[in-house]
Amino acid sequence: MIAVPAVAVIMGGGGLLASAFIRSPEEQRADAAPPVATVLTAPVERRVLTSTLVTRGTVVAANQVTITPVVEEAAAQVVTALHVKAGDVVRKGQVLAAVAGRPLIVLPGRLPAYRDLKPGDSGSDISQLQKAFRTLGLYRGGDDSGYFGSATKSAVSKLYSNSGYDALRTDGADGRTDASAIAGAEDAVDEAEDAIADVNAQLAASGITATERATLKRQKARLVKQLQRARDAHRLLIATTGPLLPHSEYVFVSALPSRVAAVSAKVGETVPDPFLTLAVGKLAVSVKIRPDQVDLVRAGMEVELASETLGKEAKGTVGSVGSLVSDPKGVEPAHHLMRVDVEGTLDASWADLEVRVRVVSAETEDEVIVVPVSAVSSGADGRTTVSVLAKNGTVTRVEVRAGMSGDGYVEVEPLSGTLSEQDEVVVGKS
Numbered sequence: 001m002i003a004v005p006a007v008a009v010i011m012g013g014g015g016l017l018a019s020a021f022i023r024s025p026e027e028q029r030a031d032a033a034p035p036v037a038t039v040l041t042a043p044v045e046r047r048v049l050t051s052t053l054v055t056r057g058t059v060v061a062a063n064q065v066t067i068t069p070v071v072e073e074a075a076a077q078v079v080t081a082l083h084v085k086a087g088d089v090v091r092k093g094q095v096l097a098a099v100a101g102r103p104l105i106v107l108p109g110r111l112p113a114y115r116d117l118k119p120g121d122s123g124s125d126i127s128q129l130q131k132a133f134r135t136l137g138l139y140r141g142g143d144d145s146g147y148f149g150s151a152t153k154s155a156v157s158k159l160y161s162n163s164g165y166d167a168l169r170t171d172g173a174d175g176r177t178d179a180s181a182i183a184g185a186e187d188a189v190d191e192a193e194d195a196i197a198d199v200n201a202q203l204a205a206s207g208i209t210a211t212e213r214a215t216l217k218r219q220k221a222r223l224v225k226q227l228q229r230a231r232d233a234h235r236l237l238i239a240t241t242g243p244l245l246p247h248s249e250y251v252f253v254s255a256l257p258s259r260v261a262a263v264s265a266k267v268g269e270t271v272p273d274p275f276l277t278l279a280v281g282k283l284a285v286s287v288k289i290r291p292d293q294v295d296l297v298r299a300g301m302e303v304e305l306a307s308e309t310l311g312k313e314a315k316g317t318v319g320s321v322g323s324l325v326s327d328p329k330g331v332e333p334a335h336h337l338m339r340v341d342v343e344g345t346l347d348a349s350w351a352d353l354e355v356r357v358r359v360v361s362a363e364t365e366d367e368v369i370v371v372p373v374s375a376v377s378s379g380a381d382g383r384t385t386v387s388v389l390a391k392n393g394t395v396t397r398v399e400v401r402a403g404m405s406g407d408g409y410v411e412v413e414p415l416s417g418t419l420s421e422q423d424e425v426v427v428g429k430s
Contacts, residue, residue, distance in 0.1 A: 009014035036282065041389050041424035042372045049370050051362040051406025053296050057287035057305075057340065059350045061279030063254075064261055068275040069099050070248045077271045088260045089348060090253075090278060093136045095163050099271055102249055103165050109252035117249050117314040118170055118242035121148045128247070128252065133159070149239065155161040156243040167243035178241040185234035196220060255280045259351060283350055285340035287357050289321065296338045296361045297321055303340045310349060316342040318359065362404060371408040375425040376402055387426040388419070393427060 003172050073078045081098035084090060095103045109128040117129055127146035133139035133155040142151030160167035171177040199220040203213065205335045261279040264272045285305060289297060297318055305314040319341040338355065385397045397418060403411035412419065417424075 003184075007305055027063060038430045039389060039426055040397075040428040040430055042375060042427045044419050044421055044423045044425055045409075046367050046421050047416075048367055049364045049404055049406055049409060050360055051296075051404060051412050052091060053293055053359040055287060055293070055357050055359075056354055057285040057338075057357040059283050059307075059346065059353050059355060060286050061259065061261070061283050061351070062281030063251060063279075065258075065278045066274035066276075067096070067104075067251050067278060067281050068273045069097075069104050069271055071099055079265045079267050079269055079271060082259050082263065082265060084263065084276070086260050086262055087348075087351075089257050090260060092256045093159065093162070097265060097278065099248065102168075102246075103160075104248075104275075105159065105163060105165055105250050106253055106256070107250055108135060108254075108256045110254045111252060113247060113250055113252050117148060117245040117250075118240070119148050119153050119242045119244065119392075120236075122146050125252075126152070130155075138162075139291075153242045156245055158345065159245075160243070168246055168249075170241045170244055173261045178237075182234070182237050182241065184364055185230065185237050187228040189227065189234055192223060192230050196223045196227060199223060218319050232288040253278060253280060257283070259348060281353065282342065283340060283346040284319065285316065285355060285357060287336045287338040287340060288335040291324060291334055291336070294321060297338060297359050302360045304404045305340070305342070305352060306358075307353050308356070312350075314342055314346060315342070316349075362406065364411065365405060368403070368411045369413070369419055370411055371419075371425050372427050373405060373408055373410050374427045376400070376410055376412065386419070388425055390423055 036210065077099065079097060079099055080101050082096075083094075083098075084096050090096065090106055092108045096106055096107050097104045109125075109132055111125050111128050112124070117126060123146060128150050129148075130139055130143070130145065130152060135151070136159070136268070138158045139151060139155040143149030157167050159407050169178060202208070203216050203220070208216070258281075260278045261277040263276045265275045285303075299318050299320055301318045303316045303318060305316060307314075317340070319339040322337040322339075324334055324336055371386055376384060377386075378384050383399050384402055385399050388396045388398055390396065396417065398417040399415040400412040400419070401415055402412065405411070
């Protein structure tokens with residue numbers, strides 16, 4: 001008698017469970033139907049619209065200078081010391097390396113080195129050398145500008161002494177031949193002076209005849225000319241001998257300090273060409289612009305630079321945009337090289353880094369109405385419209401005239417209806 005109600009309850013429960021899993025045909029069709037699309041919208045904005053180009057570039061020096069010592073003797077072309085490595089800063093008067101035990105010294109100057117600079121030489125390179133010595137505190141004048149005189153010789157000797165080397169002289173390292181020649185020239189002057197003194201003494205003596213006096217006077221005239229020639233030879237020898245600056249031991253660089261971009265030389269090996277490469281001048285940014293982007297940039301445009309590596313930013317302007325560069329092998333895509341001149345000076349930590357480059361290519365004069373590019377559509381009738389979603393869910397098409405675009409937005413001017421910052425425009429469905 002007690003079991004009957006229990007069975008009834010269980011059966012009742014089973015009926016409830018069964019009804020929960022049994023679906024009507026209408027319900028099944030509703031479940032199979034696609035979900036109702038959700039309308040995606042974006043707000044209408046009023047602001048100054050900026051068109052930008054964002055790309056990547058590399059920080060490089062304005063120029064690169066290759067340096068190779070000029071060593072004529074094959075046996076002397078062995079690199080015996082290297083005092084710099086890639087990335088080092090090079091300053092005026094610094095010894096970069098040594099070849100066959102002799103230094104390679106860097107000096108400031110735009111005119112390239114092309115000859116040995118010797119006492120008695122003249123030229124614009126000597127003038128440049130004197131200016132370089134002034135900046136090093138080695139020269140305070142004393143010679144005519146552009147003439148390698150005694151004051152310039154003294155500066156050369158100081159340069160080598162400060163560098164830890166002995167200056168080479170016009171006849172070699174010790175100058176013995178020069179010293180002997182100068183001593184001989186001095187002796188010739190002394191002998192001529194002594195001979196003239198003897199003649200003067202004879203002329204002053206009493207009792208000489210008129211004929212003897214005339215002969216002594218002719219002899220004295222010859223001796224005076226001889227003395228003048230001896231003195232000229234002595235002065236010339238002094239002027240053209242002494243310490244020199246060999247072509248193989250110096251290099252002029254237009255902008256110092258500069259940075260070592262690469263070193264090809266190795267100690268113990270012969271001098272390679274190039275020996276080393278210097279990055280000279282202010283750091284700039286080199287950018288490869290695709291052909292379809294080149295019309296977006298021109299000289300003078302503002303540029304924003306950012307280094308993710310350093311966490312630093314900088315500003316600059318487009319300096320130049322080059323002509324199309326094509327790789328004949330087809331390995332590298334065709335591009336235009338754009339140079340960005342940096343505002344101020346970038347420190348050496350930026351060198352060779354890849355940076356983000358943002359070029360502001362255009363900007364509206366005043367605030368304008370803008371919408372996302374995806375909100376604008378063109379119909380078969382040629383009209384350009386945007387769809388405005390009202391709060392009650394209705395959609396109204398507003399005809400617009402599209403203007404400048406940039407960064408995913410486009411300037412629009414309503415031709416029918418109105419658009420305001422309170423409106424939401426349809427950009428898609430999900």
